[in-house]
Amino acid sequence: MGGNDFSTSSQHKKIYIFLTLTALLWGGNSVTAKYVVGQIEPMTAVFLRFSGITLILICLTLYREGKKGIPVLGQWPSIIAMGAFGIFINNAFQFIGLSYTSAVNCTLISATTPAMTATFTSVFMNDKLNGQQWLGVASSFLGALLIISKGSLSAITSLRINYGDILIFLSQVSWAFYSIKGRSVMKTLSPIATTAWTGLVGTILFFIFAIWYGFDGTVALNSYGWLSMVYMILGSGVLAFCWWNQGIAVIGPNRTTIFTNIIPISGMCFAMLFLHESINWSQLTGAICIISGICMTTQTIRWGFWRRH
Numbered sequence: 001m002g003g004n005d006f007s008t009s010s011q012h013k014k015i016y017i018f019l020t021l022t023a024l025l026w027g028g029n030s031v032t033a034k035y036v037v038g039q040i041e042p043m044t045a046v047f048l049r050f051s052g053i054t055l056i057l058i059c060l061t062l063y064r065e066g067k068k069g070i071p072v073l074g075q076w077p078s079i080i081a082m083g084a085f086g087i088f089i090n091n092a093f094q095f096i097g098l099s100y101t102s103a104v105n106c107t108l109i110s111a112t113t114p115a116m117t118a119t120f121t122s123v124f125m126n127d128k129l130n131g132q133q134w135l136g137v138a139s140s141f142l143g144a145l146l147i148i149s150k151g152s153l154s155a156i157t158s159l160r161i162n163y164g165d166i167l168i169f170l171s172q173v174s175w176a177f178y179s180i181k182g183r184s185v186m187k188t189l190s191p192i193a194t195t196a197w198t199g200l201v202g203t204i205l206f207f208i209f210a211i212w213y214g215f216d217g218t219v220a221l222n223s224y225g226w227l228s229m230v231y232m233i234l235g236s237g238v239l240a241f242c243w244w245n246q247g248i249a250v251i252g253p254n255r256t257t258i259f260t261n262i263i264p265i266s267g268m269c270f271a272m273l274f275l276h277e278s279i280n281w282s283q284l285t286g287a288i289c290i291i292s293g294i295c296m297t298t299q300t301i302r303w304g305f306w307r308r309h
Contacts, residue, residue, distance in 0.1 A: 015250050018243035019259040027266025029236035030103040030110075031274050032228035033095055039225050042095040043213045047206035050087065052233035053241065054203045057196035069193040078185050079194070083201025086178020091202065092209070093171035100164025104277050107267025108143075108287050109168045114257040115140035115293055116176035121253060124180065136296025143289030151282030179253040182245055191245035199241070264290065 036045045061069040071079055098106055115137040178198075186194050221229065247256040264287055271277040 012251060015247050016259075019247045019256060020262060022240045022243045022247075023259045023262035024266050025236040025240045026110075026260075027107060027263045028270045029232060029240075030094075030098065030106040030267050031270040032231050032236070034098045034103040034106075034271075034275060036221065036225055036228050036232070037095055037099050039221055040219060041210075041213050041215065042099055043092065043206060043210040044215045044219065045229075046091045046095045047203065047210040047215065048219065048229060049232045049237060050091070050199055050203040050206055052229075053237040054196065054199035056233070056238050057192060057199055057242070061190075061193045061196045065190060065193060069190065069196075071189060071193070071197055075185065075189060078181060079189075079197050080201050082178050082181050082185065082194070083198040084205065085174040086182070087198050087202025088205040089174040090171045090178065092206070093167040093174070097164040097167030097171065101162050101168060102277050103271040103275055104268050104279060104283060105162075105165055106168050107264045107271070108283060108290065109165060110172055110260065110263055110267070112140045112143070112169070112290060112293075113172045113176055113179075113260045115290075116172055117179055117253050117257045120176050120180050132296050136293040138293070139296060140290045140293030143286040143291075143293060146282050146286035146289060151285070176257075179244075179248055179257060182248050183253055186245060186249040191249050192242050195241045195245050 033045070094106065119137055182194060189197075244256065247259070268279060268287075272279070
């Protein structure tokens with residue numbers, strides 16, 4: 001029993017390190033994506049990104065797992081749903097949204113994911129939240145509303161809200177669904193295989209829409225643009241997605257999303273450093289509300305986790 005406990009503890013420590021690195025990589029993704037969509041159409045950008053991610057992951061899956069890494073017929077409906085929501089809708093809304101809003105706003109609004117995930121698990125998986133956790137959910141959504149409205153009540157009442165901020169917010173809703181659905185899928189399929197095949201579904205959808213938006217096979221990226229694309233494929237793509245799904249498989253969606261606490265902090269730092277974006281009072285206040293909400297939403301889960309292990 002003691003040996004198993006030690007093995008489990010060691011495995012969880014590795015997962016925590018990988019999830020921390022994932023959050024840092026995703027914090028930089030908004031910055032690189034913002035740069036890329038300044039040069040090429042968003043759907044083309046996200047199609048190129050997931051073409052690279054999917055090709056690499058399918059090759060790795062087949063090399064490591066062979067036929068075992070290929071989903072059976074009964075697994076495809078869930079994989080298609082994950083690919084449509086977590087890959088296609090999530091990334092399409094994020095890349096298009098970045099054409100209208102700042103990288104700082106993107107990372108701050110993305111920090112509502114733990115609250116959304118906790119809400120969805122409560123509603124769809126009967127994982128009930130207590131009063132403190134619901135207060136945390138409300139605080140996170142209030143923070144997102146402050147950022148989206150830029151702290152202006154009139155912007156809300158007159159619907160003068162940034163289109164890009166709304167898309168970023170909806171992208172996080174789709175990501176919460178992806179994380180929850182992934183827990184059941186990865187009971188029978190490995191994290192890397194799940195990422196590969198959901199990525200394939202997303203890539204096919206991206207290709208269709210890239211053609212719709214005028215993609216003709218030419219890509220007008222400069223050297224920094226291609227460097228950013230490599231980062232989005234290998235860093236915030238292949239590595240981050242595999243580590244994220246591995247975290248969901250081992251410690252569950254609620255505990256995994258705790259690590260997104262790091263994203264707004266790293267994202268703001270990257271945006272200020274590389275894009276020279278400024279931070280205003282509504283963004284800072286919104287960030288405080290979101291992070292406070294995350295702490296309230298996940299605190300009970302964390303303490304429960306440590307008691308059980």
